[in-house]
Amino acid sequence: xxxxxYIDAIRLAMKEEMERDEDVFVLxxxxxxxxxxxxxxKGLHExxxxxxxxxxxxxxxxxxxxxxxxxxxGMKPIAEMQYSDFMFPATNQIISEAxxxxxxxxxxxxxxxxIRAPIGGGIFGGLYxxxxxxxxxxxxxxxKIVAPYRPYDAKGLLKAAVRDADPVIYFENKKCYKLINGExxxxxxxxxxxxxxxxxxxxxxxVIGYSMPLRFVxxxxxxxxxxxxxxxxxxxxxxxxxxxxxxxxxxxxxxxVLIIHEDNKTGGVGAExxxxxxxxxxxxxxxxxxxxxxxxxxxxxxxPPGEKFFLLNKDKVKEAMRQLALY
Amino acid sequence: xxxxxxxxxxxxxLELGLSDEQAIDMYTMMVKARKFDERMxxxxxxxxxxxHVSGIGQEVAQVAAAFxxxxxxxxxxxxxxxxxxxxxxxxxxxxxLLSVFAKAEDPNSGGRQMPGHFGxxxxxxxxxxxxxxxxxxxxxxxxxxxxxxxxxxxxxxTFGEGxxxxxxxxxxxxxxxxxxxxxxxxxxxxxxxxxxxxxxQLAGKVADRAIGYGFPGVQVxxxxxxxxxxxxxxARDRAVAGEGPTLIEAMMYRLSPHSTSDNDLAxxxxxxxxxxxAKDGIPRFKQYLIDCGIWSEELEANLHASIKKxxxxxxxxxxxxPFPTPESTMWHVYENDAAGQGGxx
Numbered sequence: 144x145x146x147x148x149y150i151d152a153i154r155l156a157m158k159e160e161m162e163r164d165e166d167v168f169v170l171x172x173x174x175x176x177x178x179x180x181x182x183x184x185k186g187l188h189e190x191x192x193x194x195x196x197x198x199x200x201x202x203x204x205x206x207x208x209x210x211x212x213x214x215x216x217g218m219k220p221i222a223e224m225q226y227s228d229f230m231f232p233a234t235n236q237i238i239s240e241a242x243x244x245x246x247x248x249x250x251x252x253x254x255x256x257x258i259r260a261p262i263g264g265g266i267f268g269g270l271y272x273x274x275x276x277x278x279x280x281x282x283x284x285x286x287k288i289v290a291p292y293r294p295y296d297a298k299g300l301l302k303a304a305v306r307d308a309d310p311v312i313y314f315e316n317k318k319c320y321k322l323i324n325g326e327x328x329x330x331x332x333x334x335x336x337x338x339x340x341x342x343x344x345x346x347x348x349x350v351i352g353y354s355m356p357l358r359f360v361x362x363x364x365x366x367x368x369x370x371x372x373x374x375x376x377x378x379x380x381x382x383x384x385x386x387x388x389x390x391x392x393x394x395x396x397x398x399x400v401l402i403i404h405e406d407n408k409t410g411g412v413g414a415e416x417x418x419x420x421x422x423x424x425x426x427x428x429x430x431x432x433x434x435x436x437x438x439x440x441x442x443x444x445x446x447p448p449g450e451k452f453f454l455l456n457k458d459k460v461k462e463a464m465r466q467l468a469l470y
Numbered sequence: 471x472x473x474x475x476x477x478x479x480x481x482x483x484l485e486l487g488l489s490d491e492q493a494i495d496m497y498t499m500m501v502k503a504r505k506f507d508e509r510m511x512x513x514x515x516x517x518x519x520x521x522h523v524s525g526i527g528q529e530v531a532q533v534a535a536a537f538x539x540x541x542x543x544x545x546x547x548x549x550x551x552x553x554x555x556x557x558x559x560x561x562x563x564x565x566x567l568l569s570v571f572a573k574a575e576d577p578n579s580g581g582r583q584m585p586g587h588f589g590x591x592x593x594x595x596x597x598x599x600x601x602x603x604x605x606x607x608x609x610x611x612x613x614x615x616x617x618x619x620x621x622x623x624x625x626x627x628t629f630g631e632g633x634x635x636x637x638x639x640x641x642x643x644x645x646x647x648x649x650x651x652x653x654x655x656x657x658x659x660x661x662x663x664x665x666x667x668x669x670x671q672l673a674g675k676v677a678d679r680a681i682g683y684g685f686p687g688v689q690v691x692x693x694x695x696x697x698x699x700x701x702x703x704x705a706r707d708r709a710v711a712g713e714g715p716t717l718i719e720a721m722m723y724r725l726s727p728h729s730t731s732d733n734d735l736a737x738x739x740x741x742x743x744x745x746x747x748a749k750d751g752i753p754r755f756k757q758y759l760i761d762c763g764i765w766s767e768e769l770e771a772n773l774h775a776s777i778k779k780x781x782x783x784x785x786x787x788x789x790x791x792p793f794p795t796p797e798s799t800m801w802h803v804y805e806n807d808a809a810g811q812g813g814x815x
Contacts, residue, residue, distance in 0.1 A: 194617075194618050205607050207607075208606070209607050209608075212608035213611040235601055236607065245804070247597055248589045249579050249580030249581075249801075250802040252596065287804075
């Protein structure tokens with residue numbers, strides 16, 4: 144099975160879906176001739192032409208809104224937000240329109256769009272090229288939200304998103320693009336939306352997370368194994384709808400849970416995961432639910448000490464995991 | 471029929487390609503929209519319904535535009551005052567009343583949305599929301615699909631002059647201009663955004679904004695049915711010929727308050743309203759038809775009687791139709807939602 148970078152898996156998913164279905168097209172700023180500022184759409188313009196790898200005017204609400212219109216007609220647009228930080232002008236189109244089209248028309252109209260948006264810091268992007276805006280969209284019924292960590296899931300979830308009959312936000316982590324690689328089948332497969340995945344089996348503590356921070360969790364788990372601490376790791380993969388069963392099963396396994404994400408702590412996805420666990424499993428826990436997340440500041444600074452302070456890393460994660468194990 | 475217009479001197483509608491029958495159909499739709507609106511105001515005042523947003527004073531342009539489109543294949547993105555428009559593209563009184571009473575059978579939203587939030591896929595009326603002008607980029611997206619799929623339809627979208635200040639208007643226009651998309655944008659400039667008059671909304675003309683987006687923008691007297699018809703038809707011809715979008719600013723006046731919750735005399739005078747009532751395009755079009763020899767007071771009386779009967783029946787039907795079940799609130803959040811599951815899956 145070929146090994147490829149996370150970004151190549153995303154590109155391959157788009158290419159395969161565009162070859163499979165001529166109604167699939169990608170639109171956004173710089174996605175055409177340039178192939179995207181990160182090269183995510185490189186080669187699509189050459190293969191599929193200027194309309195199916197479409198450079199749009201610099202206006203995010205139109206990128207989302209035009210995609211929504213095309214989707215209501217029956218097309219399958221993939222709208223790219225260059226950075227998730229620039230997605231907020233499109234929020235009204237995403238929350239007031241895309242998320243509500245099926246519901247408000249009583250199942251008459253549908254909106255099968257995919258909105259791809261790079262999240263995450265660690266690239267010296269400062270406040271506005273580093274954010275994790277999951278919590279802004281999380282909790283909006285009508286939207287599905289995925290956030291892959293492994294290249295295998297990056298490809299399979301994007302293909303599932305394109306084929307989904309409802310709007311899907313696809314949060315890809317820009318730090319993962321070249322850093323995370325792994326085996327990706329060249330054949331056609333999907334990763335079902337709404338299903339979490341156990342990354343590592345363990346007995347002492349459970350760690351639940353998604354996207355880039357899972358790399359630190361995996362590294363820390365490897366090292367903690369030497370200390371005799373065995374970690375069970377669950378990759379949520381889909382943030383909405385959350386895979387409740389998988390969450391509860393993973394927590395039941397160890398009775399101790401740490402929830403990790405880069406988005407800030409207050410009101411984040413981890414808060415909902417905590418609540419689900421507390422509602423269902425409180426008396427089966429051997430330790431208080433623990434969260435390790437980005438700090439509650441508006442966004443991360445560009446100066447290196449500030450960025451380092453904001454971001455999670457292997458050591459911070461390892462320490463939190465150890466604390467939980469020792470509780 | 472009291473005569474045929476071909477014998478008359480005034481045959482403007484024939485010149486524009488409208489038969490006598492079509493001209494009369496247009497007039498019928500205008501009167502239907504007006505009578506519908508008046509009935510809704512009455513139902514609201516009688517306490518039968520909670521709320522109504524009126525389109526009185528705007529029917530002429532709405533109906534004329536609809537008749538200039540291809541009602542078999544074009545896509546329509548009306549805004550919340552467009553009763554005349556949706557009636558003209560095939561929505562029935564019964565369907566409107568089901569929406570007004572928020573009943574399960576309402577094709578617009580199954581009784582979920584406020585009245586005036588149209589949507590009807592079979593008629594290609596695209597579902598809309600309340601935050602204004604979000605429908606403009608949608609119309610552009612549908613026009614983009616027409617271009618990509620090489621289909622000969624256009625999308626037609628309406629909005630108010632206040633709405634034309636929203637970013638989505640500008641972003642949508644610009645996108646459509648860049649790609650020369652087959653979309654017609656019609657601003658129904660009714661002079662008020664709720665209470666704020668046009669001179670506090672706009673420093674220039676809405677139509678002129680098209681210049682900045684590289685396509686034609688035209689102002690038209692929204693009370694002149696045949697002129698609106700001509701302009702929209704021309705815009706459609708341009709669109710299907712691949713010549714791109716057109717922005718039309720139809721000048722009109724909102725004769726009613728913004729909604730049944732609004733007291734318009736708090737911000738405008740009765741004299742001003744009366745002055746505009748005298749310019750109402752419906753009696754003007756009626757006189758035109760009479761002058762053409764194809765309409766009469768007798769036909770007018772018959773029309774009113776048949777509309778009243780149809781409205782009575784539709785009102786009774788809507789009033790008696792069942793509400794959605796409480797549990798159905800959970801339906802259709804996502805595809806294949808089982809009853810009662812909704813967003814909890």
